[in-house]
Amino acid sequence: MIRNSIDILQDFLINVRIADVVDVALISVFLYLILNWLRQSASRQSIIGIVSLFALYVMARFSEMYLTELLIEGLFAVILIGIVVVFQSDIRRLFERIGNWSIFWKNSHAPFDNRTTNIITEAVAKMAENKTGALLVLKGKENIDRHIHGGIPLEGKISIPLLHSIFNPKAPGHDGAVILEGERIIRFGAHLPLSTKLEKLSGGGTRHAAALGLAEQCDALVVVVSEERGSISIARDGTLQRLESVNQLKGILNEFWETRYETKESPLTSWWQSRDLRTAAASVILAVIFWFAFAYQSETVYRTFSVPIEYRNLQSSNLVLQDSIPLEARLTLSGSDQAFRLFDQSQLVVSFNLTNYSRGEELVITESNVNLPSDLSLYEVSPRSLKVRAQRLKEYTIPIEIPTRGTLPGRLSLISIKPERDSMNVFAVDSTRQVPRSLLTEPVDLSSIEASTELPRNLVIPENIRLPDTTSRQIGVAIKVKAKEN
Structure with missing residues (x-):
């Protein structure tokens, strides 16, 4: 049995190529991105249904249930279109994340300092105490422009008076959101997409639905102050959380700044330090299973x-x-x-x-x-x-002759017609008796000659003759004529 195991292992190592290892690695990265997406996807139940259908297809294929396999294969095109329709926003976000993903360098962001956290915390605490509704969006690494509608550009440095004036109930833009990038307010009075997951709002109103709606679409952090209850909530990664204290908000903001802005390590180092190894291990295991199921063939x-x-x-x-x-x-x-x-x-x-x-x-x-x-x-x-049957070739030197046809015009007489070289070196079979006495060129038509000239002509090479590699078939022919005396 040990011997058989060794033979199987040797056979496996012989059949595995470097391309197969790279293949599994690429699929592992793809599955890692997909699994991370599934953890935050708002359509998780639909994904589970599709995965179950795919598992049924694999089982039908290996169990040789041909009718079930044929039926599911026929539904694949419909399922693919359904996936694109149901998960179009999630798929678009996934590709945006891939586009923003840099492995060995960090993305640059607007600068900030601890005063930004203190200003937001103090302003939010005061607005919660006064039950002043507010909605603050802190940009992450992903672009949020396509999710934001309306609003007024500001490009102003954040301050407590500025935030209080924007969310003053008598101000025209108090119902919208303030968009923060670092320590600057880039827009206020902006409208955010509303979430349809009403069960996650926990009794919150439109502001909470808007905060959750944006958090479902990108990696921004949204701070909400309820004007009915004076409570403080934050929305991020597709979830809405009600905070117990202002100090909790301060800790979350500091964590957000550190994760999104301050990190000095590359994304690869940050990933390793985050210890998200279970997802990575699951991705590798799934990729290896897929490779064994669909790509690897052990038999010869x-x-x-x-x-x-x-x-x-x-x-x-x-x-x-x-x-x-x-x-x-x-x-x-x-x-x-x-x-x-x-x-x-x-x-x-x-x-x-x-x-x-x-x-x-x-x-x-x-x-x-x-x-x-x-x-x-x-x-x-x-x-x-x-x-x-191969025979050696022998070199011969053969004279060149120029055949003619037609006659010169009556007013001309021929002086000479000569090739540019008198003979040509050629190769022929050593024992051949068919070496020609001369090599002929293409015939010269004398009826077309009007004066002395030089014409190019190709050699006519018999089948049993071979020219040297560097020798051209074309040679020049010099024709001299003179006018007849009366």
Whole structure:
């Protein structure tokens, strides 16, 4: 049994690639973001229903309940559209958080000091004592502009008199919210989105619904003073909490400043110090389960392909292949099903480099001749070895002749017609008896000649003749004519 366990472990290590590790890591990060979102999502019950349906699909697939699997697969498109409709605001917020997420640096925010906390605490305490309704929004890291409507820009430094004047019941903007960024009031009289979760309001009014509505949409901290009861509440992370004392508010504000603004560590360090390891561990475990369920294949799969054979560097080796040569081979490859899914058959080729080939030598197909990916192996080849008839080429020097057609115009007579070079070095099979006595160019049409000129012409190369690699087929032909005497 121990031996079998060792074999299974070895097989697992052989089949696991670096890409698989990266794959699991990326899915773990994605699941970590999703799980954090679910913890704060206002639509948690719907998510549980979708997860249950997905679990049913997995069970149906592995239990071979084909009808159930087929039905759920048919519903996937409808479910996907439903998810987008139901969770559109949550999905948008998730992507905004990803856009704002920087791993190795901290985001810059407006400056502040402890006086800001003291000013807010003292002003809120006084308004609670006088039962003056108030709504203060402290911006977090996320952009809240799309959630805020109306209001009047201020860009003023926060102070107790300024807050009391804004929330004075006789002031025109007292029913709206004050938007704070650091120690500055950037807007007042703003309108916030109202929450539909009435069960979370605990008897609160419109201000509490507005505070909770914004806290459900972003990471801002909202302070509410009730004008009916004179109570102080805070809304954050989709929850509404009634405070027992002003000192509790001061502690929450200091914690908010430290978390959102003052931290000097990178988000990665802050995450580690927050010790949110249970969510991270759950994400990794789920990613590994998904990988084993849908990606990892332990059994070895064998597949056969017809693969083209290429012969390279024939010219540099002065070889010529004669008669019929094998152009394809049948290769049986072994590997995991996952490796075959990622494999592009069109790129597979058997390649032989004939630079140092000796006449009569057998060409053997091995893994070194096949461009296989690292996760596939060569299991069987047909044929294993190739017998190729190859002959060495010998160099010959052959004169060049220029054929003509037609005749010169009657007023002209031909003096000479010469190629730019008298002969050409060519290669031919050493034992051939068909080496031509001369190389011909394309014919020159004399009827088109009006004066002495030089024309380019291509050489006509027989099939058993090969030009050197650096030699052009085109040569110049000099034609000299003169006018006839009367």
